Amino acid sequence: MFEDERTELLEKIEDYVDRKRYADLRDLLLPLEAADIAQLFAELEEKALPLAFRLLPKEQAAEVFVELDSDQQEMLIQGFSNTELKEVLDELYLDDTVDIVEEMPAGVVKRILRHSDPEMRKSINEILKYPEDSTGSIMTTEFVDLKATMTVEDAFKRIRRTGLDKETINICYVTDERRHLTGLLSIRTLLLADEDDVIGDIMETNLISVQTLDDQETTARSLSKYNFLALPVVDTENRLVGIVTVDDAMDVLQEEVTEDIELMAAILPSDKPYLKTGVLETWKARTPWLLILMLSATFTGIILTHFESSLSACAILTAFIPMLSGTGGNSGTQASTAVIRALSLGEVRFSDLLRVLWKEFRVSLCCGACLAAANFVKMMVVDRWLMNNPEVTAPVALVVCCTLVGTVLCAKLVGCSLPLLAEKAGFDPAVMASPFISTIVDSISLLIYFQFATALLGI
């Protein structure tokens, strides 16, 4: 619904800014969601942004600020007075502040830290210490913690006193005097319990927790697998240090999928939206793999040069090379993509290698037979009869069809096993996708082609 109105809203905003109708502009923005306002602001002229931003009430301003992209955040911070900066920072949740700080240049970071209150500053510095893709880097330390000896009434008092500043109150965590995680309760359990029930008696003690140094994607997948709203994060001594909430997990999963898809298309991952990435940046992300794959095609060139005499003896063979290499590439891509996705969803592991190979072996025989039959008919009917090309004889068609079966078989076996081997060796299996597999399969299919040609055509 919002997409359709966007252009209209943008025109209105610019109009209000031009005609200095600030009260109207404020009334226009107030009922919108923060994420929508941020989308509108992203398309606003640079000079209108600080003005429009300052019209928002404090709380909404902070929510919008979080959703802006880092260029715009930086620009706003540069323009903020110290009081304004402090006001925005006070309204932010800790994990959002950390996200912002991570994207800012050093000067801006210093200014942000100087204007955060001391406790916030300490927490920011702590989270910043965790490696980039770790669970620690996406957690927040703002959670509700209770003691096992409290009654439900005590717990509610504590939630009412501290809950406003917590990222979520839907799940509360129970720790002992040494901050070890001993249990958790949903707010539902609390609400349905009696006021004088003791927390220790009604809390859930079968806990799933993650560690600060766990990979953030693994953590996000656990959260999604168990349908939790938050996961507790503990340090190496099982002390509760933070929580990861479902909204952050969704963002992580989305980023990781984008990264996988980019890798699979031979693009170096970037975390900027498509239209925000500059030409040079895009070029830098795309050229390395293109270069590597282009240079590795030297092998196909060598094979073709080697068989130059066979090709000149039977020139029509050249006409089917693109079809063979295309089909090989596509077959391999299908297998590698299926396995890469299954790996990232946790459906297969390296130990399944033999089962995967056996499955792909049978699939590729079916596919190969089917393609070969179709191709034989097509070559005899279209190429020989309709196009009236006498060079396309039954033996030639037979060579092409046998090559098809062999190529599909090799392509699928290579395609399904390389991602599993990459995973085992500690690489990202997504790199073993389409372009990489195609380059390998290209050479294999040519070798098969010339073997069959030599054997069946006697050239």
Place this chain on the structure above:
Amino acid sequence: MFEDERTELLEKIEDYVDRKRYADLRDLLLPLEAADIAQLFAELEEKALPLAFRLLPKEQAAEVFVELDSDQQEMLIQGFSNTELKEVLDELYLDDTVDIVEEMPAGVVKRILRHSDPEMRKSINEILKYPEDSTGSIMTTEFVDLKATMTVEDAFKRIRRTGLDKETINICYVTDERRHLTGLLSIRTLLLADEDDVIGDIMETNLISVQTLDDQETTARSLSKYNFLALPVVDTENRLVGIVTVDDAMDVLQEEVTEDIELMAAILPSDKPYLKTGVLETWKARTPWLLILMLSATFTGIILTHFESSLSACAILTAFIPMLSGTGGNSGTQASTAVIRALSLGEVRFSDLLRVLWKEFRVSLCCGACLAAANFVKMMVVDRWLMNNPEVTAPVALVVCCTLVGTVLCAKLVGCSLPLLAEKAGFDPAVMASPFISTIVDSISLLIYFQFATALLGI
């Protein structure tokens, strides 16, 4: 953590089953999460499953049941007595029951409906009426609804009375007497309010809602964009009919991404895990696109046959065809993948077509120049000098390099525009990915190649 223990746990379970140590088995399963138990059960022998399942306490049994795959669910239902079936159904949330019913054969569905209580049966039937990919099909009708005239105290009484059966109590919805959605409150707002505050005064009235017939992916993306825990679903007359919760949204996003990735690899989407899909099913999903793409390679064959005389005049040209078509395919894939992902994340729209083309135009010139330079050096140094091939002359290298630039340019422009055009025409842009683009770019690059060869080598 769980992955490492899995094999060990499985052995223990099978051992306990064999030796009939059921109490031990129960103690082993009790502390595990439902999703983990389901994973273990998935690998259990068929005859051990009903036995192990019956050991679980009612509530946990229902949670595990939801996580099992449909084959196992069906097997269990077939073996259930009527009382057992009723017990499991009573513990299930509505939306989970609907998910299960959607996968079962008609006979089992009838049995499930017969043993659901009348209200549940009515709701199931209602949700089953919505189209497969609609928001209505993933919503649940079990939510907390309040009236604007209630006090906070009334609201808590209502939540305590009905909350146990609701999918979530974290967000409560306010409706008027005609069931129109008028507001919502988080449980946090309720907890932080005074007992005699009136709901109508403290509720949020700027609402984002979705409609029953909206696409489920759009709904899931909204939920993720706004960081909500649930979204209200209304009918065409703005009456509240259900809610979609964040865990279901995450599942939808995951399925849709898998579907996109499969389409991009020329596989017809399926919703079964890789190893659970039979050979014939996999074959059926993969052959259609392979066939179409193979047959469409007829064009490249025709082009090559047409230029057969040029090729025999300068045979070395053949050696670079795979490299050119590979690089063209990869360049096109990069552009199409970037645009397809940006489309699905809502970063670009059809109206951005010119901006996208202009960006890709500049990127492709940079990439093309870079590849051409590298290729020229490689051909002169490796092919001519190291491999001592006198056929590789400077003019030949020039033809190949010019073709490279032209191919990359065409590939990127075709690659970026086809997904946008597909989206505009109402198709899934993911189909316009790697294999499809490669097939088109193959023909284009050959045509460019022979144009340059004719012009520069005079053949």
